[in-house]
Amino acid sequence: MTDELRQKIKSLRYQGLGYKQIANTTGLSRDTIRGYCKRNGLHGIAAGLKKEYHKVMEEEFIFILCLNCGKEINQNPIGPRKKYCSMACKREWEKIHKIKYTLTCEYCGKEFKSLGTRHRKYCDHNCYTRDRFWREEDAADVAKKIIEFRKVNHLPKWLKDLLLSDPEE
Numbered sequence: 001m002t003d004e005l006r007q008k009i010k011s012l013r014y015q016g017l018g019y020k021q022i023a024n025t026t027g028l029s030r031d032t033i034r035g036y037c038k039r040n041g042l043h044g045i046a047a048g049l050k051k052e053y054h055k056v057m058e059e060e061f062i063f064i065l066c067l068n069c070g071k072e073i074n075q076n077p078i079g080p081r082k083k084y085c086s087m088a089c090k091r092e093w094e095k096i097h098k099i100k101y102t103l104t105c106e107y108c109g110k111e112f113k114s115l116g117t118r119h120r121k122y123c124d125h126n127c128y129t130r131d132r133f134w135r136e137e138d139a140a141d142v143a144k145k146i147i148e149f150r151k152v153n154h155l156p157k158w159l160k161d162l163l164l165s166d167p168e169e
């Protein structure tokens, strides 16, 4: 068995395909596939594997095989590396794996959509930078406006929380 074939079996298995389906795709017998999968810890329920190894799949096979169909990707020597063999595969993968979460930005308090993860804190990079590195400047800016009786158009969430927090806490 060639390295390429081994990789393909692994990849397809991670994507939740059964032995028979992999056999059809690779042209090897079902027994060969099953034997190989057993020896390499790729046996068990396909759906379970799919979930368990989703992360591994993404890390290990990214840029080599299409995340969606397992076909080898023709990478351009220059430009961004592709994860999918085609736009159709990209769309299909995203439809299955990427759930849109509505989250609230920790800096500006605006709602934003996050693809595939609910662990994003900020709506964009600017909010991230402001919240991490500009707290003093933001506080000074807000204080200056208050002293000058000017309208404060934007109050960062952390500052709002601070101002409105219970002093007994």
Ligand SMILES: [Zn+2]
Pocket: 066, 067, 068, 069, 070, 071, 084, 085, 086, 089
């Ligand atoms: Zn594909």
Ligand SMILES: [Zn+2]
Pocket: 105, 106, 107, 108, 109, 110, 122, 123, 124, 127
């Ligand atoms: Zn924001």
